[in-house]
Amino acid sequence: MITYPFEYKRASSVAEAVSMLAEGGKALSGGHSLIPSMKLRLNMPDALVDVGRIPELKGISMDGDELVIGAGSTHADIADSQLVKEKLSLFAEGAAHIGDPAVRSRGTIGGSLAHADPSADWPALVLAANATIVVTGPNGERSIPSTDFFTGLFSTALNDDELITKIRVPVSAGSKSTYQKFAQPASRYALVGCAIVKQADGQVSVAFSGVSDAPFRDTDVEKNLNSGQEAGPVGKGQSIMSDNFASEKYRVHLASVYLQRALEAVA
Ligand SMILES: Cc1cc2nc3c(=O)[nH]c(=O)nc-3n(C[C@H](O)[C@H](O)[C@H](O)COP(=O)(O)OP(=O)(O)OC[C@H]3O[C@@H](n4cnc5c(N)ncnc54)[C@H](O)[C@@H]3O)c2cc1C
Structure with a gap:
């Protein structure tokens, strides 16, 4: 699909990029999300400021x-x-x-x-x-x-x-971490991605991608785990996504499974 006409500028420093962005337009880095969205007319900036070659x-x-x-x-x-x-x-x-x-x-x-x-x-x-x-x-x-x-x-x-x-x-000494992901087989994006960092004192931080309409730290799960209890339900209070690939119920189920895998990996 061919995109619409737009202006292209290349910035050679952060300062130059910022002054170009002040005139309008969007930053272009690897282009692997922006260009497809422009082809689909989901994003229609008048100008692109290429920041891909700024040392x-x-x-x-x-x-x-x-x-x-x-x-x-x-x-x-x-x-x-x-x-x-x-x-x-x-x-x-x-x-x-x-x-x-x-x-x-x-x-x-x-x-x-x-x-x-x-x-x-x-x-x-x-x-x-x-x-x-x-x-x-x-x-x-x-x-x-x-x-x-x-x-x-x-x-x-x-x-x-x-x-x-x-x-x-x-970066803290003695911490352990893992990322456990159930990938959508075609795009490789996360249907569920669970990242855990476990500090040397055993305290964990737990975050999810792919589950809700925004990525989130699951503070309820963290509170439960950090006080020595079972993790409890994942995504409480979040707006869980549902689409052709995974229903809301299936996503929450997957999130619990991937949380358990992540916990086992850092145990
Ligand atoms: C086939 C395919 C499969 C993919 N699979 C995955 C996957 O499994 N997991 C995953 O996480 N992603 C996936 N992606 C997305 C990929 O990781 C993108 O490269 C990434 O999301 C966007 O990075 P980019 O450098 O290409 O940004 P661009 O497309 O250049 O820009 C994306 C947005 O970020 C803004 N932007 C860029 N750089 C900056 C900056 N420095 N400061 C401020 N704003 C900036 C742009 O203005 C634009 O709004 C996939 C993409 C494709 C095409």
Whole structure:
């Protein structure tokens, strides 16, 4: 399907991208979500600001006890990073679950978080890991805790003129983590994705993708598990999705099964 005419601009720095976004348009990173949605006319920006070649958005490093991932890192960069494997294997494991090799080599963590598809994998991973999303806009930089970032179906706390620049993730010694995903067989998106981080003292954080119309930390399940009880029902108070692939009832059932698998993996 051919898209409509639009303006294309390429930014060479974060500052340039922010000033271009202030004139209107949308950031283009790997293009693996934005371009398909433009072809379907679900998204019709007048201009695209290509942020795919900005050096400041690349790179993965440690800063004290935080792993810092540039928003322009591709899923493959993260899946293959030795540093990520050593410091936060959850992210390498999760990134390796995304789509297929073509998607992983173009799609970026920043693009995925900004797009906020309810079935995407990164949202559950950043939520369980207590990550912070760092963004830059006309008024400078701000840091958004991942628990405040996802505000609903395909919506986030990001303003139109802001760019995600990096993701900061605390790394703690002795923690264990896992991502357990039931993938839709054609797209590989999560019908259910459950991410768990278990700290050395046994306290867990539990997040889900694919279950509700927005990714979420299951604070009821966390409270139960962290006080030594059974997990209890998953997704209490959430707006559970239902579609051709999985009914509401089936999704909740799958979520419980994948939660148990995740708990066994970190036991
Ligand atoms: C066949 C296929 C299978 C897929 N399977 C999966 C899967 O299994 N799991 C999964 O999680 N995802 C999957 N995806 C989605 C894929 O991971 C996308 O690459 C990702 O969601 C978007 O990243 P992108 O870099 O391509 O962003 P783009 O498509 O370039 O942009 C997406 C949105 O993010 C905004 N944006 C991009 N970068 C930034 C930034 N730095 N700051 C602010 N806003 C920004 C854009 O303006 C746009 O609104 C799949 C996609 C395809 C085509």
